[in-house]
Amino acid sequence: MHSLLTRCLAAALLGAAVAGPTAALAQTATQSATPTGEREGFYRFPTLRGQTIVFTADSDLWRVGLQGGRAERITTHPELEARAALSPDGRTLAFVGAYEGVAEVYTLPLAGGVPQRLTWQGQNPRVWGHTPAGEVLVTAPAQRGEPVTQLYAIDPRTQAQRVLPVGQASDGALSADGHILYFTRLGLLSDNVRAYRGGGMAQLWRLDLRGQAEAQPLLPVPAAGARPAGNDQRPMPYRGSLGERIAFLSDRDGQFNLYSVNAQGGDLQQHTRHRGWDIRHASIDGTRVVYALGADLRLVDLETGQDQRLAITLGGDADALRARWVQRPQGFFDGARVSPDGQRALLNVRGRLATQGTGTLRRAELPVPADARCRDGVFGHDGRHVYALCDIAPAPVAAGAPPAELEVWRFNADGSGAPLQITRGATMRRLAIFPSPDGRWLAHTDKNGKLSLTALTPNGPGATRAVELPGAARNAPAQLVWAPDSQSFVFTRGGADANRGRLFLHHVAQARTVALTSDRYSSSAPAFTPDGRWLYFLSDRHFASLNAGPWGDRNLGPYFDRRSKIYALALQASGPRFPFQPRDELQAEGEASAAPAPAAAAASAAGTAPARTGGAAGAARSAAVAPLELEGLAQRLHEVPLPPGNYTRLHTDGRRLYFLEADSTVERRTSLRTLAIENTGPQPELFAADVNDYELSGDAKRLLLVRRAASPQQAADIQLMDAAAKPPTEPAVLARTQVRWADWQIQTEPAAEWRQLFDDAWRLHRDHFYDAKMHGTDWPAVRRKYAALLPRVGERRELAELMAQMVAEVGALHSQVAAGDVRRGPDDIAAAGLGARFSKVAQGFRVEQLFRSDPELPTEAGPLVQAGVKVGEIITTLNGRSLAGVAALPELLRGQVGRQVLLTVKPEVASGSAGAERRVVVLPINAEREAALREGDWEHGRLQRAAERSQGRVGYLRLRAMGRGDMATFAREFYAQLDREALIIDVRNNNGGNIDSWVLTQLLRRAWAWWQPRSPEGAETYSNMQQAYRGRIAVLIDADTYSDGETFAEGFKRLQLGTLIGRRTAGAGIWLSDGNRLLDRGIMRAAETGQYALDGGWLIEGRGVTPDIDVDNPPRATHEGGDAQLDAAVNHLLRQLAEQPLPRPVAPPHQRP
Structure with missing residues (x-):
């Protein structure tokens, strides 16, 4: 699921291996500074040659001797320099850098100089070492289009590249004589999983470059169905007292440790025995291996077994730890809310809060601590306070204390004073808060689907009680709106199965919840009129298919656009006529359809708005609002005479309805429209185009508009203006509506922010992961274990790697970690x-x-x-x-x-x-x-190969992922090949998405009857169901079939639609929403929704989908253009057709019925 993030993250990810320090090391890591002011860093990607070790820390390259000590900085560019490899003579470094904004391979003399660029692909290469001749060994996507990684040897003097003849090579190394290539097939490139045993397990292979023989596994391959010993990766050839051997990393004992075998794959020896922590990166020189363990580097001699931690310190200015200014925080915009009087906006940006008016009015930044994040802020009833969900920790924080939970805090809207904690005792992520108009209540929801009410008093919070909710639901209550008198509120809640939104009303005093709509239709966006007489809402009740029938090319079925209509419920049984009801003889001349309540009318005549404060003013407002009559409420339903549309976000000021309408384009651009509440046939009017969001102020007199930003990095236009049928048009007046926030810069303290990001990621994973027991992991203990290394973190990517180690403990895929706001260089030159x-x-x-x-x-x-x-x-x-x-x-x-x-x-x-x-x-x-074209060329070759080998009888289509664009590919290619007797659907290397059910629906269609027209003469018969495929189908899968690609394959198999051919898939069977983003837009993904079958077993996760016919694509043959899996599919389908030919429909003779 969510393919665009699942594998595209690989460019920003930290690597597949996950690790940490020994327990003793973790305890010593809590203090990273030395008495001399030097500090211990977070050390990664070491390389070793002679007496020199080079590693990455603080996003730069450093050098240090074999005894450790103070390291010397080599590079200083703000972008990341990593994955370095020292040349055979130890004088030159090859590494990956992003000097021009794109990660490429560079070389640099160890003594210093100007980095020289070696690659120009823009495809995130990785450096693994050198050949004996001094060429740089690099992995990058195959240049001929195969969706695999390829090993290249690049001459650093001439930039000449030679391709090593194997596909699916994740890393590699050459023997000392250059004749034997040792390489890793497969392995996780972006997921972080402890003890992974899915179809993509890393395997060590060897290839003799002197002949044309196929590559062979270095270690014994278990028999089909047997449990593999473990992931084996990072081969490092060396010569010791026992002759030529291959050192490598393996998790066969549960954690990645260092092993070795002889050149034939025998005599397995284990050299390290770390428990609970994985070795991540390793490099060899002679019999010595330097490796990363936690935040440290260690050095082991494979001959003597001596293994020592290198005590390394960093000097320099630690610039990444210095307080910094986020110059464009608008790229981290999380929303805006309007004050009750409509004069100020509340901005939620990068975990910070500020209230801001128009023009030159002061921006009041609220006192959010540097190590906290606030979100979902909202003004209180009188505009003097702001409520927000924050993870503010008590001061002082006790050593070893658990992280602060997300609680409701109250701030003074002018930024003065300290915040006040309103709720306590959260054990689950709180989602949203809804203060009542009279200031007496605060409704709030959490991820467990609970709805609670907290009483608010002048002295602070009062008691909290749960609102009993009817039935089961898939999501928490949402879109909660209070009645004007604060005596009740309405919210939406989806059903457990259909997930159609229903409206419910809760009466506070009676503690009673009643359903206002059924689950027959999806309803949303409730909106009370200020006089309390009407509740308007949206509901998808209009169904007019744009497809008039099942005929026509690529007709995938009916499509219902513009389903929403606006409805109203009369809140009193004996109230006024429906205001949209046309005037008739029973309505006196001049009589309003829905006259406002007397007090409200008086207030309107006086030019004042009803007060929204507590006490006497609140009582006066309550008296102005008509009392709610619950009995028979759901039956007092009216429809607003407005054509259906794609409507959302409904509000009303009692005189007009305001709503967003999306167009029918792919972009779904939204505009704000208004409709006068009257009975003279009003027509909707355009208020503003390209509006992302809006809100009506509490007094119903002002509007906040959030316009669509030109780019994610630019500030969206935020405006405050009078609520009316039309916005102002005069340039001078429009200028006065602008909320000035494009000049806002936010100061951050990186170390404090990283602590918040770490704790937030841990907390969000706890609350989003599909198994509340976290696969049996002691999640609080896991946090303590890795939090001990936080003082060692020196830049944002190191924090991401620490998170990767932490999330791996849970043992689930869809566990990618990506850094968010990282330091960038001044250049960003596109390849x-x-x-x-x-x-x-x-x-x-x-x-x-x-x-x-x-x-x-x-x-x-x-x-x-x-x-x-x-x-x-x-x-x-x-x-x-x-x-x-x-x-x-x-x-x-x-x-x-x-x-x-x-x-x-x-x-x-x-x-x-x-x-x-x-x-x-x-x-x-x-x-x-360019990469898409290259892969498309490879796909064209597969199509041609299938056609040639079958004399045109077998068709071919490939789905790279399972997103909207891939459905377009399916529609284009599937229906173009309906006349083929057999079809191959290739989901190898499929990145996932969520459209498996769409594709399976089309494959499930069956032709059960035929039409035979009379003319023209010789006309072809055609089927019912229309365009149903009648031929045999095979689906190709491999170890890189991922997420929804696997769900499609599993569904294809269980529904018995054809034959699965290839290799066992990756095993990413738990879906997710990516709703756990961090404040800097980074993420530690959480698998949220598991799949199981009626036979009682969980599907796919950790194991993958097993093919019906197991066929491998050998590495060398694949590189040379072979495709054994495709060939096997063609042969299998041709055999099926020979054994059971497709019956050709022939019309019977005509006869009188």
Whole structure:
């Protein structure tokens, strides 16, 4: 589920291995500073050569000797430099850096100098070491399009690349003579799981580069169905007293420790025995291995067994720990609320709160501690206070104390004084708060679905009581709105099965909850009129399909757009006529349909709004509101005469209805519209376009508008204006509506913020994880274990790695961790490509491959294809510059995405083709589009391969993920191949999403009858169900089939739709919502919703989906273009067709019935 995050996170993630320090080390880590002012850091990615160790800390590279001591900083760029490898002579470093904003491989003399760039792919390469000849070993996506990682050896002097002939290589190393390649197949690249045993387990393989033989497993492979010994990864060849051996990391004893075997995979020896903690990164030189354990580095001699912790300290300025200013906090905007009088807005930004008026009015920042986060803030009844959900810890914090829970706190709206805690005793995430209009009550909900009421008094909070809720539900109560007299409130709550929202009303004094709508239709957005006579709401009760019938190309079924209508409930049995009811003879001339209550009318005549305060003013307001009559309330239903639409966020000031309407485009852009409450046939009017959100003030006189921001980093326009049928149009008046907040800068204290992020991630995981028992993990103890390392953290990515180690303890996939707000360098230069693969020749770059795309979609073609360039032609100049001496074409394409580039192209002389040199103009594409084209070319090759091997009888389509765009791919490719006798659906390397049920629905359709038209002569018969596929189907899966790709495969198998072919899948079977984002937009993902079958077993998680026919794609054969899994699917389908041919429908003779 949620593919766009699941695997795209890999670019920002910290690696698959998860680890920590020994228990004793964790205890000593609570104090990271030395008496001399030096400090202990969080050490990662070590490399070793001779007497020198290089590692990453504070996002920079450092060097230190084998005895530890004070490390020397090598790099100083604010971006991350990591995964370094010292050259065989120990004089040069290869590493991954982001000097231009894109992670690429660089080299740098150990003594210092200017970093030199080696790669230009924009595809997040990783460095693993060097060949004996000094080439840099790098993994990156395959350049020919296969959705696998590839090993490359890059000459640091010439940038020449050679591809090592294996696919699915996650890392690798060469023997001392360069003849044998040891590499890791598979392994988790982004998930953080302790003792993972799914289909993607890491395996050690070896390949003899001297011949053409296939690669072989280095260690014994368990028999089918047997439990694998563990994940084996990071091969490190060395020669010791026992001859040539391979050291590696394995979790076969429960944690990643260091092992070795001989060159034939025998004589297994274990060299470290850490318990409860994993070795993460390791590097070898001779028989010595340096490795990362927790925040430390350790050095072990494989011959003597001596293993020691290196006491390393960092000097320097620790710039990442210095208090910093977030220059554009608008990119962390979490919403705005309006004050009761509509004069100020409450801004929720990056865990901070501020109240702000228009013009030059002061911005009042509320006193949120540096190590706390506040969210979901709202004004109190009189605007003098703000209530928010905050994790403010008591002061002082006791050593070893559990983290503060999310509680309701009250702030003075002007920023003065200290906040007051309102609620206590939370054990689950509180979700939302709703203060009553008279200031006497505070309603609040939590993640467990509970709704509570806390009494508010002048002296602080009173008692809290739970509101009894009817039946089971899938979500907590939401959209709660109070009646104007504060005697009752209405909320929405979805059912346990259908999850259609229902409206419920709770009467506070009677402690009684009644249903206002049934679960027949989904209802939402309740809104009381200020006089308490009407409750308006939205409900999806209009169903008019845009598809008039089942006919037509790619008709996936009825689609019901614009389902919402507006309804009203009369809150008194003997109240006024429905205000939209047309005037008739029973209504006297001039009589209003719904006259306001006398007190409200008097207040309106006086030009004042009813008071919203407690005491006497509150009593006066209560008297002005008509009393609620519960009996028969649900039956007093009226429909507002308004055409149906895509409506949300309904409010009313008693004179007009305000609501958002989304258009029917993919972007679903929303506009604010109004409708006058009258019986003369009012029409909706556009108030404002491109409105993301809005709110009506408590006195119903003012509006807060939040406009759509131009980009996520820019400040959205926030406006405060009078509630009316139309907004002001005069520029001067409009300028006075603007809330000035684009200049807001927020100061943060990184160490304090990191503590909050760590605790928030831990708390959110506890509250979101699908198993309340956390898979049997002592979650508080896990927090204490890893919190001990917090003082060692020196930058945001280190904190993310610490979180990764922590979440791995739970042992579930969908456990990616991504850093949020990290330090960036000044440059951000996008990589660009031309949709082709090149080789270097003397005159420039020869076109070796043009990535194919759908020829009937010309705008989808790559830049060179659109320009008419052919394979074999040579590009000699770019924007007038000769390419003869340029090592990499992408070097000159940097920053040229979408900009016209002039190329000189000439035919290859050796080809003998005629034609003069010519010039073409192209528009380079970004790295993501280039990668998509490359993969699309590989898919085109699979389609062609299936067609050729079956003489056109077997079709092929591939789903890269399970999102909206992938459904478009399915619709395009599936229906184009309905005439094939068999079909292969390829979900290998599928990243997941949530559309499995859509695809399965189409595959479940069956043709049960046929139509035979009379004319034209020889007309083809066609089926009912229309466009139902009748052929045989096989689905391809592999170890990288993930999340919803696996759910689709499991459903396909259980519904007996065909045959699964390939290898066991990853095992990510628990879905999630990603609703646990951190304040800086980072995340420690929590698997939230498990799947089980009626036979009583949990599905997929930790095991994966097992194929019906197990077929491997061997590494070397795959690299050379083979696809054994696809070939097996074609052969299997052809056998099925031979054994049981598809019956051809033939119309019977005509006869009289």
